[in-house]
Amino acid sequence: MKTEAHYRSKFISKSNIQFVALLVALLSLNHVWNLKTIIGIQIQNGWNKILDRIGDNPFNLYVYSLNVSFLIVYWTIGLAYLLMELSTWPKFIFRRKVQPNVVIDKRKIPSLIRLNLFNQCFVMVPCSIIAGYYSLMNKESAPPVREVPTLLRFVADLMILIPTQEIFVYYTHRMFHHRLLYKWTHKWHHEWTSPVALSAMYNHPLEQLIGNVIPGSIGFLLTNSHFFTQWFWHIWSTVRSLNDHSGYRLFSFPSPVRHDFHHQKSTECFAVWAWGPLDYFHGTDKTFRAKIASGELSH
Numbered sequence: 001m002k003t004e005a006h007y008r009s010k011f012i013s014k015s016n017i018q019f020v021a022l023l024v025a026l027l028s029l030n031h032v033w034n035l036k037t038i039i040g041i042q043i044q045n046g047w048n049k050i051l052d053r054i055g056d057n058p059f060n061l062y063v064y065s066l067n068v069s070f071l072i073v074y075w076t077i078g079l080a081y082l083l084m085e086l087s088t089w090p091k092f093i094f095r096r097k098v099q100p101n102v103v104i105d106k107r108k109i110p111s112l113i114r115l116n117l118f119n120q121c122f123v124m125v126p127c128s129i130i131a132g133y134y135s136l137m138n139k140e141s142a143p144p145v146r147e148v149p150t151l152l153r154f155v156a157d158l159m160i161l162i163p164t165q166e167i168f169v170y171y172t173h174r175m176f177h178h179r180l181l182y183k184w185t186h187k188w189h190h191e192w193t194s195p196v197a198l199s200a201m202y203n204h205p206l207e208q209l210i211g212n213v214i215p216g217s218i219g220f221l222l223t224n225s226h227f228f229t230q231w232f233w234h235i236w237s238t239v240r241s242l243n244d245h246s247g248y249r250l251f252s253f254p255s256p257v258r259h260d261f262h263h264q265k266s267t268e269c270f271a272v273w274a275w276g277p278l279d280y281f282h283g284t285d286k287t288f289r290a291k292i293a294s295g296e297l298s299h
């Protein structure tokens, strides 16, 4: 039997190696981007072409471009997972299912779609309009939209956005598990004890705002990030959240098993990230780690 220490050293070191390798690779490319050599010029030209096509008005970028790209990514991936679940095809993917004996309750699909659309229309869109007006009011202090950020600045911003999101998601998530809030808010999300990708946004609207949108965006106030970075961050967060709720181990990093376990047990694993630093700090993933260590659960 594997010990917890064995698991921890293996898992954390694997994650760390991937993370550090990515960081070193990006930072070593920074001069390339800055010096406008082939990669830098291609990225800058590509960005200019996109802006030539969609326009560079900050309000429109926040309200139209962010929402349209988010909706395309969210529904394409979310519906692909749902169709796969309903059709039980392709077969080999079902070997990667986290809860292989659970079948989706088809009667829940209409309410799943409805609540997703409600949150997108009445939480996400209004928030993007506020962000659009904020960007217009602060146009002078914002980075020039046509000039892509340097790779160093891009990575530095992510180094602030990642822990900021982790901290705000963890504590707001625990707040929504408080008995005074849970029954009329977060319980909706936990109806999915075996989550599917689209349950990522099956949230009470108040939770969607306080537990998802604000934690994912508040870091921008600290970083004054370029729109390019904000766009990347929103798309990445969307894909990560869909993967966390997908119920399939199609990608080992980040693994969806941790958040899937939270949907099953609801007393552990409140964090965003696959290695859950705040869960570790607060001791809210002890059972999960014990199950991984004993082989009862696997990434």
Ligand SMILES: [Zn+2]
Residues within 6 Å of the ligand: 189, 195, 199, 200, 245, 259, 263
């Ligand atoms: Zn969830």
Ligand SMILES: [Zn+2]
Residues within 6 Å of the ligand: 173, 177, 186, 190, 262, 266
């Ligand atoms: Zn929860």
